[in-house]
Amino acid sequence: MVKLRFVRLVNVVLVAVCIAVSAVAAPISLHVDATQAPRKIFYAEMSIPATPGPFTLVYPKWIPGEHGPTGPITDLAGLKISAAGRPIEWTRDAVEMYAFHVTVPPGASSVDVKMELLSTPSSEGFSSAASATSELAILSWNQLILYPEGKASDDVEVNAQLRLPPDWKFGTALPISRTDAGNTTEFKTVSLTTLVDSPVLAGRHFRRFELSPGAKPAHYLDVAADSDEALNASPELIAKYRQLIKETLALFGNSTHYREYHFLLALSDQIAHFGLEHHESSDNQAREAFLTDDMIHLAGSSLLPHEFVHSWNGKYRRPQGLATPDFQTPMKGELLWVYEGLTEYLGMVLTARAGLASPEQIRDFIALSSATLDNRSGREWRSLADTAVAAQLLYNARSDWDSKRRGTDFYDEGTLLWLEVDTTIRKQSQGKKSIEDFLRVFHGGPSGAPEVKPYTFDNLAEVLNGIVPYDWKGFFETRVYKTGTKRAPLGGIEAGGYRLAYTETISPVQRMLEGIGDSVNVAYSIGLRLSSDGSVVDVLTDTPAAKAGIGPGMKITAVNGRQFSPDVLREAIGNAKDTGSLELLVLNGKRFSTYKLDYRDGEKNPALERNGQPALLDQILKPLTK
Numbered sequence: 305m306v307k308l309r310f311v312r313l314v315n316v317v318l319v320a321v322c323i324a325v326s327a328v329a330a331p332i333s334l335h336v337d338a339t340q341a342p343r344k345i346f347y348a349e350m351s352i353p354a355t356p357g358p359f360t361l362v363y364p365k366w367i368p369g370e371h372g373p374t375g376p377i378t379d380l381a382g383l384k385i386s387a388a389g390r391p392i393e394w395t396r397d398a399v400e401m402y403a404f405h406v407t408v409p410p411g412a413s414s415v416d417v418k419m420e421l422l423s424t425p426s427s428e429g430f431s432s433a434a435s436a437t438s439e440l441a442i443l444s445w446n447q448l449i450l451y452p453e454g455k456a457s458d459d460v461e462v463n464a465q466l467r468l469p470p471d472w473k474f475g476t477a478l479p480i481s482r483t484d485a486g487n488t489t490e491f492k493t494v495s496l497t498t499l500v501d502s503p504v505l506a507g508r509h510f511r512r513f514e515l516s517p518g519a520k521p522a523h524y525l526d527v528a529a530d531s532d533e534a535l536n537a538s539p540e541l542i543a544k545y546r547q548l549i550k551e552t553l554a555l556f557g558n559s560t561h562y563r564e565y566h567f568l569l570a571l572s573d574q575i576a577h578f579g580l581e582h583h584e585s586s587d588n589q590a591r592e593a594f595l596t597d598d599m600i601h602l603a604g605s606s607l608l609p610h611e612f613v614h615s616w617n618g619k620y621r622r623p624q625g626l627a628t629p630d631f632q633t634p635m636k637g638e639l640l641w642v643y644e645g646l647t648e649y650l651g652m653v654l655t656a657r658a659g660l661a662s663p664e665q666i667r668d669f670i671a672l673s674s675a676t677l678d679n680r681s682g683r684e685w686r687s688l689a690d691t692a693v694a695a696q697l698l699y700n701a702r703s704d705w706d707s708k709r710r711g712t713d714f715y716d717e718g719t720l721l722w723l724e725v726d727t728t729i730r731k732q733s734q735g736k737k738s739i740e741d742f743l744r745v746f747h748g749g750p751s752g753a754p755e756v757k758p759y760t761f762d763n764l765a766e767v768l769n770g771i772v773p774y775d776w777k778g779f780f781e782t783r784v785y786k787t788g789t790k791r792a793p794l795g796g797i798e799a800g801g802y803r804l805a806y807t808e809t810i811s812p813v814q815r816m817l818e819g820i821g822d823s824v825n826v827a828y829s830i831g832l833r834l835s836s837d838g839s840v841v842d843v844l845t846d847t848p849a850a851k852a853g854i855g856p857g858m859k860i861t862a863v864n865g866r867q868f869s870p871d872v873l874r875e876a877i878g879n880a881k882d883t884g885s886l887e888l889l890v891l892n893g894k895r896f897s898t899y900k901l902d903y904r905d906g907e908k909n910p911a912l913e914r915n916g917q918p919a920l921l922d923q924i925l926k927p928l929t930k
């Protein structure tokens with residue numbers, strides 16, 4: 305999963321329970337009515353095989369890829385259960401809010417369940433956040449089903465039907481049986497695992513692009529948008545996404561773990577913006593102009609590459625603690641620095657190799673994220689591993705005091721970490737090997753339908769040692785598991801021929817992200833991250849702003865006597881080189897105060913500068929297939 309960059313950067317995104325498997329029961333039959341999606345309500349009816357006596361049904365809680373208990377239980381409504389045509393009472397478990405107890409009457413062989421999903425207009429969150437507009441909807445099956453407690457999701461079969469508004473089309477990786485004249489589609493019977501892995505994107509304005517025409521397996525870009533105009537991707541842009549398929553296949557040695565792959569891309573300014581990975585598809589949600597506005601596309605240029613990489617890294621190879629047998633067993637996120645961190649690194653590399661962003665732009669992105677990570681006082685108390693263990697909390701953490709708290713750093717710090725792994729493999733092997741050799745062993749194997757191969761930290765270190773002998777365990781223990789690492793792991797940047805520097809000029813990527821994210825980042829000069837209206841989001845420790853006493857929640861209203869604007873503030877920081885100070889008028893609650901900052905270094909914006917070593921990073925960003 306990933307939050308779109310402009311959100312994450314600027315606001316600053318085995319439990320092997322052996323369940324006795326009885327003979328596979330008849331499938332759950334599930335009917336979903338999505339015709340009311342524009343008014344933000346979905347209806348589900350299901351028939352679930354059961355035997356007389358006490359019976360517990362559960363609502364999916366731990367959602368794959370979201371790494372947390374994010375099933376939208378609060379939005380489940382209208383729950384009615386009956387058996388043999390008669391209503392039966394249900395009671396919610398007093399402790400486990402996602403479980404419902406019933407007693408199945410004698411003679412009954414199934415229970416019938418009716419329920420509603422109240423689909424939120426709020427864009428805070430992931431798949432449970434806003435996902436329906438007047439023109440489109442993203443349907444996540446886990447939100448519309450109950451299943452018997454204690455059953456592994458591989459052992460529950462579901463026959464699903466979906467009714468859509470009359471003129472809507474759809475895309476999904478779920479195999480289809482047929483669609484009738486009333487726009488109801490019956491899907492082939494699949495396991496509950498596959499069903500939840502196969503969301504449906506539907507909408508009035510819909511377009512499919514073939515990304516590997518004539519080749520097997522097939523790759524599709526299925527787009528639904530709030531308008532027809534938003535579907536008008538240029539042929540040049542589609543050519544880059546076709547290149548993404550070629551580059552990704554080359555990266556993983558042409559080994560695939562899907563029957564066909566669908567990028568589901570929902571384009572709307574009214575939905576949540578993020579990506580959620582699946583084995584055979586990904587649920588990508590971006591702004592309406594994503595395919596038609598270069599700047600908006602650039603901000604999210606690594607979204608599809610990141611989610612595609614997950615089919616190999618995250619879905620096929622999965623940390624043992626995240627490879628749970630059902631949707632109720634808690635997930636353990638400790639190895640998210642591999643699951644998300646390596647995906648973020650490879651996603652970035654593929655974004656460059658496919659031409660979706662230029663090498664200069666990629667270097668600007670790296671400069672920004674590594675500066676954030678390199679100036680986090682939270683490093684002193686919290687290890688990178690703890691940000692992964694606590695991911696289920698940190699996805700929802702506020703952005704105030706972000707530098708002290710640390711956020712889901714395993715994404716961006718994962719990029720730095722895996723860049724250093726890549727450059728270390730290249731150095732140790734005198735340029736004969738690279739991370740691709742590791743990927744082909746770790747993520748390769750025979751191509752075919754989805755499967756999950758869990759791994760541990762030891763498995764990972766062992767495979768790396770097979771590529772080049774090195775103290776990989778020590779490498780990760782130092783960088784991932786230790787607290788008090790004041791600096792971010794910048795070794796990969798250094799070995800790549802660059803160093804993190806701070807310059808007076810602001811990079812085009814930083815300007816773009818601040819514009820799109822309504823933010824101002826003057827963290828490395830005076831220590832402040834602000835909203836574009838002057839509201840203080842974060843104050844970095846030991847900076848002029850911190851020493852002057854400024855904190856999150858305050859609002860800068862004037863700078864040296866002039867009304868605040870981002871440009872006025874930047875100009876004053878530049879002028880401080882001569883004056884040695886700047887004066888801020890700050891509103892805290894209902895009171896104004898003046899704060900004097902001692903500062904004379906001018907503007908400081910992150911950039912990567914050449915360090916005299918060979919530019920290995922540039923080499924890494926070059927396409928494999930051209």
Ligand SMILES: [Zn+2]
Pocket residue numbers: 305306581610614644647
């Ligand atoms: Zn991800």
